[in-house]
Amino acid sequence: MKQVPVGVSARHIHLSAEHIGLLFGAGYELKVMKDLSQPGQYAAEETVVVVGPKGRFDKVRILGPARPKSQLEVSRTDAFALGLKPPVRESGNIDGTPGIRVIGPAGEVELEEGVIVAARHIHFHTDDAAKWGIADKQLLTVRVEGERPLIFEQVVARVSEQFALDMHIDTDEANAAGVKTGDTATILSE
Amino acid sequence: MKQVPVGVSARHIHLSAEHIGLLFGAGYELKVMKDLSQPGQYAAEETVVVVGPKGRFDKVRILGPARPKSQLEVSRTDAFALGLKPPVRESGNIDGTPGIRVIGPAGEVELEEGVIVAARHIHFHTDDAAKWGIADKQLLTVRVEGERPLIFEQVVARVSEQFALDMHIDTDEANAAGVKTGDTATILSE
Numbered sequence: 343m344k345q346v347p348v349g350v351s352a353r354h355i356h357l358s359a360e361h362i363g364l365l366f367g368a369g370y371e372l373k374v375m376k377d378l379s380q381p382g383q384y385a386a387e388e389t390v391v392v393v394g395p396k397g398r399f400d401k402v403r404i405l406g407p408a409r410p411k412s413q414l415e416v417s418r419t420d421a422f423a424l425g426l427k428p429p430v431r432e433s434g435n436i437d438g439t440p441g442i443r444v445i446g447p448a449g450e451v452e453l454e455e456g457v458i459v460a461a462r463h464i465h466f467h468t469d470d471a472a473k474w475g476i477a478d479k480q481l482l483t484v485r486v487e488g489e490r491p492l493i494f495e496q497v498v499a500r501v502s503e504q505f506a507l508d509m510h511i512d513t514d515e516a517n518a519a520g521v522k523t524g525d526t527a528t529i530l531s532e
Numbered sequence: 533m534k535q536v537p538v539g540v541s542a543r544h545i546h547l548s549a550e551h552i553g554l555l556f557g558a559g560y561e562l563k564v565m566k567d568l569s570q571p572g573q574y575a576a577e578e579t580v581v582v583v584g585p586k587g588r589f590d591k592v593r594i595l596g597p598a599r600p601k602s603q604l605e606v607s608r609t610d611a612f613a614l615g616l617k618p619p620v621r622e623s624g625n626i627d628g629t630p631g632i633r634v635i636g637p638a639g640e641v642e643l644e645e646g647v648i649v650a651a652r653h654i655h656f657h658t659d660d661a662a663k664w665g666i667a668d669k670q671l672l673t674v675r676v677e678g679e680r681p682l683i684f685e686q687v688v689a690r691v692s693e694q695f696a697l698d699m700h701i702d703t704d705e706a707n708a709a710g711v712k713t714g715d716t717a718t719i720l721s722e
Contacts, residue, residue: 418707418708419704492682494680496680514609514704514707518608
Protein backbone atom coordinates (compact mmCIF):
# COMPACT_ATOMS: atom_id res chain seq x y z
CA MET A 343 0.00 0.00 0.00
CA LYS A 344 1.43 3.34 -1.07
CA GLN A 345 0.10 5.57 1.67
CA VAL A 346 0.64 9.30 1.90
CA PRO A 347 -0.37 11.81 4.57
CA VAL A 348 -2.84 14.49 3.44
CA GLY A 349 -2.19 18.19 3.96
CA VAL A 350 -5.09 20.59 3.37
CA SER A 351 -4.02 23.98 2.04
CA ALA A 352 -6.21 26.91 2.98
CA ARG A 353 -5.90 30.09 0.90
CA HIS A 354 -2.42 31.61 1.23
CA ILE A 355 0.05 33.85 -0.53
CA HIS A 356 3.72 33.61 -1.48
CA LEU A 357 5.48 36.96 -1.88
CA SER A 358 8.61 38.09 -3.68
CA ALA A 359 11.26 39.87 -1.63
CA GLU A 360 10.42 43.09 -3.51
CA HIS A 361 6.73 42.82 -2.61
CA ILE A 362 7.48 42.01 1.06
CA GLY A 363 9.42 45.32 1.09
CA LEU A 364 6.56 47.25 -0.50
CA LEU A 365 3.92 45.74 1.79
CA PHE A 366 5.81 45.67 5.11
CA GLY A 367 8.65 48.17 4.65
CA ALA A 368 12.12 48.01 3.08
CA GLY A 369 14.26 45.19 4.45
CA TYR A 370 11.40 43.63 6.42
CA GLU A 371 11.90 39.99 7.43
CA LEU A 372 8.93 37.65 7.83
CA LYS A 373 8.57 36.00 11.24
CA VAL A 374 8.17 32.23 11.40
CA MET A 375 4.89 31.22 13.04
CA LYS A 376 4.98 27.50 12.19
CA ASP A 377 7.14 25.20 10.11
CA LEU A 378 5.32 23.39 7.30
CA SER A 379 5.71 19.78 6.17
CA GLN A 380 8.09 20.73 3.35
CA PRO A 381 11.60 21.43 4.70
CA GLY A 382 12.42 25.15 4.91
CA GLN A 383 8.83 26.25 4.25
CA TYR A 384 6.90 28.06 6.97
CA ALA A 385 3.68 29.90 7.75
CA ALA A 386 4.60 33.47 8.67
CA GLU A 387 3.06 35.45 11.49
CA GLU A 388 2.18 38.13 8.95
CA THR A 389 -1.01 38.28 6.89
CA VAL A 390 -2.14 40.56 4.06
CA VAL A 391 -5.47 41.78 2.69
CA VAL A 392 -6.39 40.75 -0.87
CA VAL A 393 -9.06 42.63 -2.81
CA GLY A 394 -10.75 41.20 -5.90
CA PRO A 395 -13.45 42.72 -8.14
CA LYS A 396 -16.30 41.19 -6.09
CA GLY A 397 -14.92 40.50 -2.64
CA ARG A 398 -11.94 40.54 -0.33
CA PHE A 399 -10.19 38.45 2.31
CA ASP A 400 -8.82 40.38 5.25
CA LYS A 401 -6.32 37.88 6.67
CA VAL A 402 -4.49 35.86 4.07
CA ARG A 403 -1.56 33.96 5.57
CA ILE A 404 1.87 34.50 4.01
CA LEU A 405 3.95 31.37 3.46
CA GLY A 406 7.70 31.90 3.48
CA PRO A 407 10.42 32.14 2.51
CA ALA A 408 10.24 34.75 -0.30
CA ARG A 409 9.84 33.36 -3.83
CA PRO A 410 10.89 34.75 -7.21
CA LYS A 411 7.26 35.68 -8.03
CA SER A 412 4.31 36.51 -5.81
CA GLN A 413 1.44 34.03 -6.05
CA LEU A 414 -1.98 33.83 -4.37
CA GLU A 415 -3.43 30.32 -4.03
CA VAL A 416 -7.19 30.09 -3.47
CA SER A 417 -9.90 27.46 -3.70
CA ARG A 418 -12.57 27.69 -6.41
CA THR A 419 -15.01 28.77 -3.69
CA ASP A 420 -12.64 31.60 -2.69
CA ALA A 421 -12.24 32.58 -6.34
CA PHE A 422 -16.02 33.00 -6.74
CA ALA A 423 -16.07 35.18 -3.61
CA LEU A 424 -13.26 37.37 -5.00
CA GLY A 425 -14.90 37.57 -8.43
CA LEU A 426 -11.98 35.95 -10.26
CA LYS A 427 -11.64 32.96 -12.58
CA PRO A 428 -8.13 31.66 -11.97
CA PRO A 429 -7.03 28.48 -13.76
CA VAL A 430 -5.95 25.28 -12.01
CA ARG A 431 -2.15 25.45 -12.20
CA GLU A 432 0.98 24.02 -10.70
CA SER A 433 2.73 26.33 -8.30
CA GLY A 434 5.03 28.80 -10.06
CA ASN A 435 3.24 28.54 -13.42
CA ILE A 436 1.39 31.85 -13.37
CA ASP A 437 1.65 33.15 -16.95
CA GLY A 438 -1.64 34.73 -18.01
CA THR A 439 -3.38 34.20 -14.65
CA PRO A 440 -5.53 36.94 -13.07
CA GLY A 441 -3.96 39.62 -10.90
CA ILE A 442 -5.18 41.03 -7.59
CA ARG A 443 -4.62 43.91 -5.20
CA VAL A 444 -2.62 43.07 -2.07
CA ILE A 445 -2.56 45.40 0.94
CA GLY A 446 -0.04 45.33 3.80
CA PRO A 447 0.60 47.61 6.76
CA ALA A 448 3.21 49.69 4.89
CA GLY A 449 1.77 49.84 1.40
CA GLU A 450 0.02 47.99 -1.38
CA VAL A 451 0.85 46.11 -4.57
CA GLU A 452 -1.26 45.50 -7.64
CA LEU A 453 -0.22 42.02 -8.82
CA GLU A 454 -0.59 41.84 -12.59
CA GLU A 455 -0.81 38.06 -12.44
CA GLY A 456 -0.37 35.30 -9.88
CA VAL A 457 -3.81 34.09 -8.74
CA ILE A 458 -4.18 30.33 -9.16
CA VAL A 459 -6.18 27.37 -7.92
CA ALA A 460 -3.32 25.04 -7.02
CA ALA A 461 -3.37 21.71 -8.84
CA ARG A 462 -3.50 18.86 -6.32
CA HIS A 463 -0.13 17.18 -6.04
CA ILE A 464 2.02 14.87 -3.96
CA HIS A 465 5.49 15.81 -2.77
CA PHE A 466 7.83 12.81 -2.79
CA HIS A 467 11.30 12.67 -1.40
CA THR A 468 13.57 11.11 -4.03
CA ASP A 469 13.86 7.95 -1.89
CA ASP A 470 10.06 7.48 -1.62
CA ALA A 471 9.68 7.98 -5.37
CA ALA A 472 12.44 5.48 -6.15
CA LYS A 473 11.00 2.89 -3.77
CA TRP A 474 7.55 3.17 -5.38
CA GLY A 475 8.76 3.65 -8.97
CA ILE A 476 7.24 7.09 -9.33
CA ALA A 477 8.70 9.78 -11.61
CA ASP A 478 8.55 13.56 -11.32
CA LYS A 479 5.49 15.00 -13.17
CA GLN A 480 3.80 11.60 -13.32
CA LEU A 481 -0.02 11.75 -12.98
CA LEU A 482 -1.38 9.53 -10.22
CA THR A 483 -4.77 8.22 -9.16
CA VAL A 484 -5.27 8.58 -5.42
CA ARG A 485 -8.04 7.41 -3.10
CA VAL A 486 -8.95 9.47 -0.06
CA GLU A 487 -11.12 7.79 2.52
CA GLY A 488 -12.94 10.46 4.46
CA GLU A 489 -16.56 10.89 5.41
CA ARG A 490 -17.37 10.87 1.69
CA PRO A 491 -14.71 8.72 -0.01
CA LEU A 492 -13.52 9.71 -3.44
CA ILE A 493 -10.73 9.15 -5.90
CA PHE A 494 -8.68 12.01 -7.29
CA GLU A 495 -7.37 11.47 -10.80
CA GLN A 496 -4.51 13.42 -12.39
CA VAL A 497 -2.65 14.07 -9.15
CA VAL A 498 0.76 15.47 -10.08
CA ALA A 499 3.85 13.79 -8.59
CA ARG A 500 6.62 16.20 -7.61
CA VAL A 501 9.91 14.57 -6.70
CA SER A 502 12.87 16.25 -5.04
CA GLU A 503 15.50 15.63 -2.40
CA GLN A 504 14.09 18.76 -0.76
CA PHE A 505 10.60 17.29 -0.37
CA ALA A 506 8.89 15.33 2.39
CA LEU A 507 6.10 12.89 1.53
CA ASP A 508 2.79 14.80 1.60
CA MET A 509 -0.31 15.15 -0.58
CA HIS A 510 -1.59 18.70 -0.96
CA ILE A 511 -5.24 19.39 -1.69
CA ASP A 512 -7.28 22.56 -1.26
CA THR A 513 -10.24 23.17 1.03
CA ASP A 514 -12.86 22.41 -1.65
CA GLU A 515 -11.23 19.06 -2.30
CA ALA A 516 -10.88 18.33 1.42
CA ASN A 517 -14.50 19.25 2.08
CA ALA A 518 -15.76 17.18 -0.87
CA ALA A 519 -14.00 14.15 0.62
CA GLY A 520 -14.52 15.00 4.28
CA VAL A 521 -10.81 14.74 5.09
CA LYS A 522 -8.47 16.89 7.13
CA THR A 523 -4.74 17.39 7.51
CA GLY A 524 -3.14 14.23 8.88
CA ASP A 525 -5.59 11.82 7.23
CA THR A 526 -4.21 9.24 4.83
CA ALA A 527 -4.44 8.89 1.04
CA THR A 528 -3.64 5.75 -0.96
CA ILE A 529 -2.02 5.82 -4.39
CA LEU A 530 -4.01 3.38 -6.56
CA SER A 531 -1.97 3.45 -9.74
CA GLU A 532 0.90 5.25 -11.31
CA MET B 533 -22.01 4.22 -21.09
CA LYS B 534 -24.34 5.12 -18.26
CA GLN B 535 -24.29 8.88 -18.45
CA VAL B 536 -26.14 11.21 -16.12
CA PRO B 537 -26.48 15.01 -16.13
CA VAL B 538 -24.96 16.76 -13.11
CA GLY B 539 -26.94 19.26 -11.04
CA VAL B 540 -25.01 21.36 -8.52
CA SER B 541 -26.99 22.23 -5.38
CA ALA B 542 -26.13 25.52 -3.70
CA ARG B 543 -27.22 25.96 -0.10
CA HIS B 544 -31.03 25.94 0.19
CA ILE B 545 -33.86 25.30 2.61
CA HIS B 546 -37.03 23.23 2.56
CA LEU B 547 -39.78 24.46 4.89
CA SER B 548 -42.80 22.85 6.47
CA ALA B 549 -46.18 24.47 5.85
CA GLU B 550 -46.27 25.49 9.51
CA HIS B 551 -42.88 27.23 9.26
CA ILE B 552 -43.85 28.99 6.01
CA GLY B 553 -46.77 30.44 7.95
CA LEU B 554 -44.59 31.55 10.85
CA LEU B 555 -41.94 33.11 8.59
CA PHE B 556 -44.16 34.70 5.92
CA GLY B 557 -47.60 34.97 7.55
CA ALA B 558 -50.53 32.59 8.02
CA GLY B 559 -51.71 30.99 4.77
CA TYR B 560 -48.80 32.37 2.73
CA GLU B 561 -48.13 30.59 -0.57
CA LEU B 562 -44.61 30.41 -2.02
CA LYS B 563 -44.21 31.84 -5.52
CA VAL B 564 -42.53 29.70 -8.18
CA MET B 565 -39.38 31.34 -9.54
CA LYS B 566 -38.04 28.36 -11.51
CA ASP B 567 -38.93 24.70 -11.96
CA LEU B 568 -36.18 22.26 -10.94
CA SER B 569 -35.12 19.06 -12.69
CA GLN B 570 -37.24 16.89 -10.39
CA PRO B 571 -40.94 17.03 -11.38
CA GLY B 572 -43.02 19.25 -9.10
CA GLN B 573 -39.99 20.75 -7.32
CA TYR B 574 -39.24 24.44 -7.72
CA ALA B 575 -37.02 27.27 -6.52
CA ALA B 576 -39.25 29.84 -4.84
CA GLU B 577 -38.94 33.58 -5.24
CA GLU B 578 -38.69 33.83 -1.45
CA THR B 579 -35.49 33.60 0.58
CA VAL B 580 -34.83 33.50 4.33
CA VAL B 581 -31.99 34.47 6.64
CA VAL B 582 -30.26 31.68 8.59
CA VAL B 583 -28.16 32.45 11.65
CA GLY B 584 -25.64 30.00 13.12
CA PRO B 585 -23.36 30.35 16.15
CA LYS B 586 -20.49 31.80 14.09
CA GLY B 587 -22.02 33.26 10.95
CA ARG B 588 -25.13 33.86 8.89
CA PHE B 589 -26.39 33.73 5.32
CA ASP B 590 -28.77 36.51 4.36
CA LYS B 591 -30.39 35.04 1.26
CA VAL B 592 -31.01 31.33 1.42
CA ARG B 593 -33.29 30.16 -1.39
CA ILE B 594 -36.41 28.22 -0.41
CA LEU B 595 -37.16 25.13 -2.50
CA GLY B 596 -40.84 24.21 -2.71
CA PRO B 597 -43.30 22.72 -2.28
CA ALA B 598 -43.62 22.50 1.52
CA ARG B 599 -42.27 19.33 3.14
CA PRO B 600 -43.27 17.50 6.33
CA LYS B 601 -40.11 18.78 8.09
CA SER B 602 -37.96 21.87 7.54
CA GLN B 603 -34.40 21.11 6.42
CA LEU B 604 -31.40 23.35 5.61
CA GLU B 605 -28.88 21.85 3.17
CA VAL B 606 -25.39 23.39 3.19
CA SER B 607 -21.93 22.52 1.94
CA ARG B 608 -19.15 21.70 4.43
CA THR B 609 -17.66 25.12 3.61
CA ASP B 610 -20.98 26.79 4.49
CA ALA B 611 -21.17 24.75 7.70
CA PHE B 612 -17.77 26.05 8.85
CA ALA B 613 -18.94 29.61 8.14
CA LEU B 614 -22.11 29.08 10.20
CA GLY B 615 -20.16 27.39 13.00
CA LEU B 616 -22.04 24.08 12.76
CA LYS B 617 -20.97 20.47 12.28
CA PRO B 618 -23.86 18.84 10.43
CA PRO B 619 -23.50 15.21 9.33
CA VAL B 620 -23.63 14.02 5.73
CA ARG B 621 -27.18 12.68 5.41
CA GLU B 622 -29.78 11.71 2.90
CA SER B 623 -32.55 14.24 2.51
CA GLY B 624 -35.30 13.78 5.11
CA ASN B 625 -33.06 11.91 7.58
CA ILE B 626 -32.54 14.69 10.11
CA ASP B 627 -32.71 12.95 13.51
CA GLY B 628 -30.05 14.35 15.82
CA THR B 629 -28.75 16.96 13.36
CA PRO B 630 -27.95 20.53 14.46
CA GLY B 631 -30.65 23.18 14.53
CA ILE B 632 -30.50 26.79 13.34
CA ARG B 633 -32.38 30.07 13.57
CA VAL B 634 -34.40 31.01 10.48
CA ILE B 635 -35.70 34.53 9.94
CA GLY B 636 -38.41 35.60 7.50
CA PRO B 637 -40.25 38.87 6.88
CA ALA B 638 -43.12 37.98 9.26
CA GLY B 639 -41.32 36.17 12.04
CA GLU B 640 -38.66 33.68 12.98
CA VAL B 641 -38.32 30.00 13.83
CA GLU B 642 -35.70 28.20 15.89
CA LEU B 643 -35.27 24.84 14.15
CA GLU B 644 -34.32 22.24 16.75
CA GLU B 645 -32.80 20.04 14.07
CA GLY B 646 -32.62 19.93 10.28
CA VAL B 647 -29.18 21.13 9.16
CA ILE B 648 -27.44 18.57 6.92
CA VAL B 649 -24.73 18.26 4.30
CA ALA B 650 -26.69 16.40 1.64
CA ALA B 651 -25.21 13.04 0.63
CA ARG B 652 -24.46 13.03 -3.09
CA HIS B 653 -27.05 10.98 -4.96
CA ILE B 654 -28.51 10.22 -8.33
CA HIS B 655 -32.22 10.43 -9.04
CA PHE B 656 -33.33 7.71 -11.45
CA HIS B 657 -36.72 7.37 -13.07
CA THR B 658 -37.88 3.76 -12.61
CA ASP B 659 -37.37 3.16 -16.35
CA ASP B 660 -33.72 4.36 -16.31
CA ALA B 661 -33.00 2.22 -13.26
CA ALA B 662 -34.57 -0.88 -14.84
CA LYS B 663 -32.67 -0.37 -18.11
CA TRP B 664 -29.33 -0.11 -16.24
CA GLY B 665 -30.10 -2.70 -13.56
CA ILE B 666 -29.86 -0.24 -10.68
CA ALA B 667 -31.83 -0.62 -7.45
CA ASP B 668 -33.06 2.03 -5.03
CA LYS B 669 -30.46 2.71 -2.27
CA GLN B 670 -27.66 1.06 -4.24
CA LEU B 671 -24.23 2.71 -3.80
CA LEU B 672 -22.60 3.67 -7.09
CA THR B 673 -19.15 4.77 -8.23
CA VAL B 674 -19.36 7.75 -10.55
CA ARG B 675 -16.71 9.58 -12.58
CA VAL B 676 -17.05 13.29 -13.19
CA GLU B 677 -14.85 14.77 -15.86
CA GLY B 678 -14.39 18.44 -15.11
CA GLU B 679 -11.32 20.62 -14.94
CA ARG B 680 -10.01 18.31 -12.20
CA PRO B 681 -11.48 14.85 -12.89
CA LEU B 682 -12.43 12.70 -9.95
CA ILE B 683 -14.44 9.67 -9.00
CA PHE B 684 -17.12 9.81 -6.35
CA GLU B 685 -17.64 6.60 -4.43
CA GLN B 686 -20.74 5.72 -2.40
CA VAL B 687 -23.16 7.74 -4.52
CA VAL B 688 -26.67 6.79 -3.41
CA ALA B 689 -29.16 5.70 -6.08
CA ARG B 690 -32.69 6.94 -5.52
CA VAL B 691 -35.30 5.38 -7.79
CA SER B 692 -38.88 6.58 -8.24
CA GLU B 693 -41.48 7.09 -10.93
CA GLN B 694 -41.52 10.70 -9.72
CA PHE B 695 -37.82 11.27 -10.48
CA ALA B 696 -35.96 12.52 -13.54
CA LEU B 697 -32.39 11.34 -14.21
CA ASP B 698 -30.00 13.75 -12.43
CA MET B 699 -26.95 13.54 -10.18
CA HIS B 700 -26.97 15.97 -7.26
CA ILE B 701 -23.70 17.15 -5.72
CA ASP B 702 -23.00 20.17 -3.55
CA THR B 703 -20.82 23.17 -4.30
CA ASP B 704 -17.72 21.75 -2.55
CA GLU B 705 -17.95 18.60 -4.63
CA ALA B 706 -18.59 20.59 -7.82
CA ASN B 707 -15.64 22.88 -7.13
CA ALA B 708 -13.33 19.99 -6.28
CA ALA B 709 -14.11 18.48 -9.68
CA GLY B 710 -14.47 21.73 -11.61
CA VAL B 711 -17.93 20.83 -12.91
CA LYS B 712 -21.13 22.79 -13.22
CA THR B 713 -24.81 22.08 -13.70
CA GLY B 714 -25.38 20.49 -17.10
CA ASP B 715 -22.04 18.66 -17.23
CA THR B 716 -22.06 14.88 -17.52
CA ALA B 717 -21.17 12.12 -15.04
CA THR B 718 -20.53 8.48 -15.92
CA ILE B 719 -21.56 5.58 -13.69
CA LEU B 720 -18.55 3.24 -13.53
CA SER B 721 -20.01 0.37 -11.55
CA GLU B 722 -23.04 -0.54 -9.55
